[in-house]
Amino acid sequence: MARMIGIDLGTTNCCVAVVEGARPEVIPSKEGSRTVPSVVGFTAKGDRLVGQIAKRQAVTNPTNTVYAVKRLIGRKYNSPEVQKARGLMPYAITEAVNGDVRIRILDKDYSPQELSAVILGRLKAMAEEHLGCDVSEAIITVPAYFDDSQRQATRDAGRIAGLKVARIINEPTAAALAFGLDDESDRTVAVFDLGGGTFDVSILRIGEGVFEVKATSGDTFLGGEDFDQRIVEWLLAEFQQQSGIDLKGDTLALQRLKEAAEKAKCELSLLTQTEIKLPFICSDKSGPKHLSLALTREKLEEMVRDLVERTEDPCREALTLAGMAADEVDDVLLVGGQAKMPLVIETVRRIFGRDPNQNENPDEVVGIGAAVQAGIIQGDIKDLVLLDVTPLSLGLETRGGMFTKLIERSSTIPTRRKKTFTTVMDNQSKVEINVLQGEREIAAHNRSLGKFELVGISPAPKGVPQVEVCFDIDSNGIVNVSARDLSTGKQQKIVVTPSSGLSEREITSIIEDAKVNEEEDRKKAELGRLTSRIEGLLESNIKTFSEFGEMLDKEKQEYVRTVLDSARRAVAGNSVSEATQVLEKLGEVSQILTDVMLYDPNTFQSETDAEVDQESESG
Ligand code: AMP
Numbered sequence: 001m002a003r004m005i006g007i008d009l010g011t012t013n014c015c016v017a018v019v020e021g022a023r024p025e026v027i028p029s030k031e032g033s034r035t036v037p038s039v040v041g042f043t044a045k046g047d048r049l050v051g052q053i054a055k056r057q058a059v060t061n062p063t064n065t066v067y068a069v070k071r072l073i074g075r076k077y078n079s080p081e082v083q084k085a086r087g088l089m090p091y092a093i094t095e096a097v098n099g100d101v102r103i104r105i106l107d108k109d110y111s112p113q114e115l116s117a118v119i120l121g122r123l124k125a126m127a128e129e130h131l132g133c134d135v136s137e138a139i140i141t142v143p144a145y146f147d148d149s150q151r152q153a154t155r156d157a158g159r160i161a162g163l164k165v166a167r168i169i170n171e172p173t174a175a176a177l178a179f180g181l182d183d184e185s186d187r188t189v190a191v192f193d194l195g196g197g198t199f200d201v202s203i204l205r206i207g208e209g210v211f212e213v214k215a216t217s218g219d220t221f222l223g224g225e226d227f228d229q230r231i232v233e234w235l236l237a238e239f240q241q242q243s244g245i246d247l248k249g250d251t252l253a254l255q256r257l258k259e260a261a262e263k264a265k266c267e268l269s270l271l272t273q274t275e276i277k278l279p280f281i282c283s284d285k286s287g288p289k290h291l292s293l294a295l296t297r298e299k300l301e302e303m304v305r306d307l308v309e310r311t312e313d314p315c316r317e318a319l320t321l322a323g324m325a326a327d328e329v330d331d332v333l334l335v336g337g338q339a340k341m342p343l344v345i346e347t348v349r350r351i352f353g354r355d356p357n358q359n360e361n362p363d364e365v366v367g368i369g370a371a372v373q374a375g376i377i378q379g380d381i382k383d384l385v386l387l388d389v390t391p392l393s394l395g396l397e398t399r400g401g402m403f404t405k406l407i408e409r410s411s412t413i414p415t416r417r418k419k420t421f422t423t424v425m426d427n428q429s430k431v432e433i434n435v436l437q438g439e440r441e442i443a444a445h446n447r448s449l450g451k452f453e454l455v456g457i458s459p460a461p462k463g464v465p466q467v468e469v470c471f472d473i474d475s476n477g478i479v480n481v482s483a484r485d486l487s488t489g490k491q492q493k494i495v496v497t498p499s500s501g502l503s504e505r506e507i508t509s510i511i512e513d514a515k516v517n518e519e520e521d522r523k524k525a526e527l528g529r530l531t532s533r534i535e536g537l538l539e540s541n542i543k544t545f546s547e548f549g550e551m552l553d554k555e556k557q558e559y560v561r562t563v564l565d566s567a568r569r570a571v572a573g574n575s576v577s578e579a580t581q582v583l584e585k586l587g588e589v590s591q592i593l594t595d596v597m598l599y600d601p602n603t604f605q606s607e608t609d610a611e612v613d614q615e616s617e618s619g
Pocket residue numbers: 010011012013194195196197223224225262265266267269335336337338339340341362363
């Protein structure tokens with residue numbers, strides 16, 4: 001039987017999980033890691049790399065390595081968020097003819113959906129390999145604050161990757177599902193989710209197996225990446241002050257700064273001070289320049305305090321929408337890597353007046369919750385019901401270009417609302433229904449999901465005809481809108497299938513392209529995995545050989561040299577079989593070198609000494 005998986009498609013990392021025997025479990029990658037970086041890299045040779053391998057090569061290939069594509073998915077090029085991203089990302093973000101976003105890599109334009117699909121395809125393959133069967137359906141999580149086009153774009157990404165997206169669910173809801181699985185007691189939970197690119201907060205009621213989302217709020221453009229950026233800006237300024245050199249235009253240096261900034265930030269969640277050292281960051285006439293700076297937790301907190309404080313308003317808004325005071329919340333659940341930062345934890349404590357719960361692994365709860373939802377749909381998990389909410393209000397355009405809401409944001413779905421409207425002119429024979437989603441009072445500032453006309457209204461003075469409009473949202477968030485002239489009974493309706501920006505033809509053609517490239521991609525992924533293992537072994541073997549190689553007889557030395565040379569060639573080549581053979585030989589060489597290392601009398605001696613020393617210390 002084909003299986004349904006749960007996917008946390010994160011800005012920074014993804015996690016895939018499945019329900020096995022009524023319990024959700026994370027599916028690890030071949031290399032054993034439980035999350036996969038949301039990174040796609042394109043090499044000059046035309047190879048497409050995904051995950052850890054792509055992340056590793058980002059330093060040397062920044063303009064062709066795409067990360068945080070979730071920040072762009074389903075958005076228009078002119079939106080402030082995309083414009084902000086253009087300033088942050090080293091890769092080229094361009095505008096499509098229809099105003100959508102494209103990412104230009106090596107002269108080819110990709111939609112964010114296609115690139116997300118590359119990541120999803122990798123997760124699908126990982127799950128299939130792990131489970132030993134086909135995986136054709138998935139639950140994918142999105143920030144609660146994603147609007148319809150962002151959700152639809154995520155759905156399309158799934159389709160391009162060959163996955164039927166059974167349901168899109170909100171990330172905090174997923175986290176609560178994972179969190180509430182073993183606990184039967186009735187309670188109110190706040191989920192505070194600060195990830196790499198987005199911030200979400202949700203208030204849920206959990207009781208008797210029913211999860212009801214009461215309210216959600218958040219900021220689709222606030223996350224760990226913004227924290228990293230602050231550190232990068234500080235590093236740039238400090239370095240310029242010390243050396244007079246501006247590194248802003250140096251993409252390679254910027255990528256190294258970004259990596260170092262994130263590393264320092266994570267370290268400062270545990271330590272109070274850390275060193276950022278980047279040797280050979282650039283050079284000028286006087287020679288190479290090195291960057292070396294100390295960063296304290298206090299300084300970091302000063303740099304990002306306003307970012308952390310930006311989480312406060314959405315929390316209060318979610319509480320207000322749920323009609324609750326902070327002290328009515330029984331549990332606060334922290335989700336997302338950035339929520340590990342002490343200043344964030346302290347802020348959450350202040351907002352909700354209680355210690356947040358940090359027991360769950362914040363990187364995995366969302367993926368696990370998605371798998372739980374898959375389990376519910378497939379019938380593997382019983383007695384759990386998920387009642388989700390609409391993230392944004394829905395309504396229509398009325399007189400004077402105003403927005404009239406029929407369904408308020410945070411309404412539990414499925415739901416249905418009706419309202420009666422009338423005409424604004426005498427003998428008006430038709431009305432246009434412009435279905436909108438958003439929170440702004442002016443219709444034009446909200447997103448139009450679709451338009452239709454109700455024609456044949458009987459001639460009557462303005463204000464007399466009665467047109468009943470009905471909005472219906474099903475559990476997948478699909479919106480049905482109908483309008484009926486109550487005097488004639490005439491009715492018109494539409495199913496709003498929100499557009500992600502890609503036409504049906506484009507999606508089909510991308511899927512076909514992907515099929516053609518599937519075998520090639522699989523081969524490249526396998527080759528990528530092999531070469532990264534070869535690189536690791538090659539480095540350690542070269543080091544050991546340079547230290548201990550002299551102790552081998554001439555024949556063995558020659559053999560080791562030949563294998564190391566062929567390993568270097570295999571890394572540069574593109575043959576899977578050659579790489580597999582070389583890896584085997586490198587294993588042999590490692591054994592030869594380990595043996596000679598262990599038989600070195602000096603090494604042996606010093607290890608024994610060390611043991612004796614330790615014993616005498618502890619005794
Ligand atoms: P997520 O999207 O949940 O995987 O969160 C990723 C973000 O969390 C990235 O910006 C990481 O730099 C950040 N992050 C991960 N671990 C830590 C940590 N220990 N302290 C602070 N931030 C972290």
